Amino acid sequence: MPALDAAALTQLRGLFPALNRTAPSGELAAYLDGPGGTQVPESVIEAISDYLRNSNSNIEGEFDLTIATDELLALSRAYGGSFVGGDAGCIAFGQNMTTLNFSLIAAFGRTLKRGDEIVTTALDHDSNVAPWLLLAQDLGLVVHTVGLKEDLTLDLDDLASKLSSRTKVVAFTLASNAVGTLTPAREIARMAHEVGALAWVDAVAFAAHRRIDVVNIGCDVLLCSPYKFFGPHLGMAWVRRDLAETWPANRVRPAGITPPGHRFETGTLAHEALAGFVAAIDYLAALGAGDTLDSQLDSAYQVIEQQEHFLAERFLAGIARVPGVRLVGPRTAESAGRVGTFGLVVEGGGSARLARALGERGIYTWNGSFYAQGVLEHLGIDLDEGLLRAGVVHYNTVADIDRFLRVLTELHADAH
Template identity: 40%
Template sequence: MSFTPNLARAQFSALSQTYNDLPVTFFDGPGGSQVPQSVLEAMQAYLGFFNANLGGHYFSSQQTTQLMLQAREHAAALVNAESKDNIVFGANMTSLTFQLSRAISREWQMGDEVIVTALDHYSNVSSWQQAADDKGAIIHQALVDELDCSLDIEHLLSLINDKTRLIALTLASNTTGSIVDVKRVVDAAHRAGAMVYVDAVHYAPHHLVDVQALGCDFLACSAYKFFGPHVGIAYVAPKWLHALKPYKVEPATDCGPGRFETGTQSFEALSGLVAAVKYLAQWGSSHLSLRERLVESYRDYNQHESGLSERFLLRLSELSGVRLYGRQVADSALRTPTFALTFDNHSSETIARKLGECNICVGNGHFYALGLVRQLKLEQSGGVVRIGFMHYNTLEEVDTLFDELKAILGD
């Protein structure tokens, strides 16, 4: 079956609803995607018939054990992990990152150095700042290139030295959509003996993650950003799976990914995760492996999303008094279809509120990318309007957005 946005849209009940007798348009994908019916049904089926814990000698517990394995297999296929055993689950990316930061930083010493970036969501900044503070390590923050709101790679590379223990950076900005050349940073970090922790939360709905190609030590993402429920996923490279000493309760397993997973997992969310990965892979040829089907499906998503970005940039050029922060290209290799705007004569909150009154759902603020809005001197003025498309959005919806913006701006 070939991908079309309409075939995708038909699987999402939220996209066909009306509110206050008006249709609804979701451009808030970077804050959380909508969920297809298959994900809802999978979660309901698990809770309705198989709700249990692991380790029991009865059918629902055995079903839950199989579900856990299946979820690891599907997540491993999504990020191209070496094994399902390199996949760790948690409440969300932020909680997982704080948790893993405790284990990763155990051996840090006074004077060690850590590099974070001003482009990142602060889940991948504050966790490392606090871990460094606990150990007396020094934090450096790589700057944003203000010309296109991408990461200043040269500045980051200049910060690496033999005291660098870890570099934390994003694959794509959740605010400007800029994609980062993480592989270049990983290579430089490993030459210096440093680890790399990658935030793929914003990248994963738009591009297929490949941890083996990146060579990163850790990578984290969240299923609710790629059409699934609230569950965090972390990849731990094979060399660190048993080398790190996690904080855990004594009776819990000390073998495999379970050594990093505290408490009982949300098995219904893992059921939804499996369904979300299947949804993402559905446009691939049926005879292929799950990973290969994902590769084919994501090619379709990239092509469609590039078209959405192209239409957005074309229509944006018709407006006056608007500034775009980010790469002014539609190429999906350079950006996701996520755009950050400010308006000369209207606050970001005003624009977002007026669009919201029309059921056009966009975000405004800093989106936890504090380093970015501070460097751009936008924090005190209310940050930016963020407009983010997913593959279920259409060119007609982009046109509707700009028709409303023209009315708001009086253009």
């Protein structure tokens, strides 16, 4: 059963201006592009505009606009802490997740020595792989890659075989951005800690779909991107306090060192984006119920998970009957195994052609590798060809899915 009835979903969709876009066919556009970045509610747009109109200033001055900006930064950290379930002082913001991850890895790298080992996975976006490979080249480190099983879940036996007393980090994703696979995060973090390594988590493809809780996961570093959960383009990280306070960060000499997350923020932040981030968290909180932001977010993600599970079941039941494409990754909608991101292999190639044809009919999907190089290599698929990717978030509808499946079937018939 969906968590949102027809009236509630219509009201919710009315908060998103983009969802009113009409395709050339006369139908509303179907936004199945969520894995690449979600749409934003009007409140996020207004918050960004309002900041630029009424509060635009740099920080740490002695007049009202700069004081308001200081307060916005403090509120953003508080909201970031609530969003990930961790210490607000350990939140760092940056241009995007990839840039922020390079910065954090560079700081941590100063604590490593030649011969230390890093473990990454074949399930990950390259933003949590390539920075480690480059660091290894510079410092003489060893990087191991955890392989995948046939169903595109992580091979934990392979992970265990690659851990040792020399392992310093296990870097892994919470959810595949290409095929939706979830990872057993607590188990991976436990295995990392047993050999004295850090658990370094990419939550970008997870954050729109499931509640993040860094304490429950037991991770040491976690990164995500607000533009993947109804906010603006921005990167956010949480770093365990003792690490955030002691890593030798790249920073200019006069810059402050408190709160500890600020140590990894170079230059002036995009304050207007932070205003949009706060509005995005408020939007999510309003989906739930409770007396505190934390409890509201807990409740909201129960709604989101139930709604997306309903949509995922619809998608998976339908895609099995569409000729010319093959689903890769988990084939069940069970919430323990996947989020609503679906990777499709196109028979005979042509993922770009199909994505283009769908787009011309107002159905927005993605095609390519999505920087998930390890997944495509495991599947034996050329990076240039890649997959066709569709995804659902809680604002999607049954009509979006049914139209995608119908048009995909028609396009296959036209091509044959």
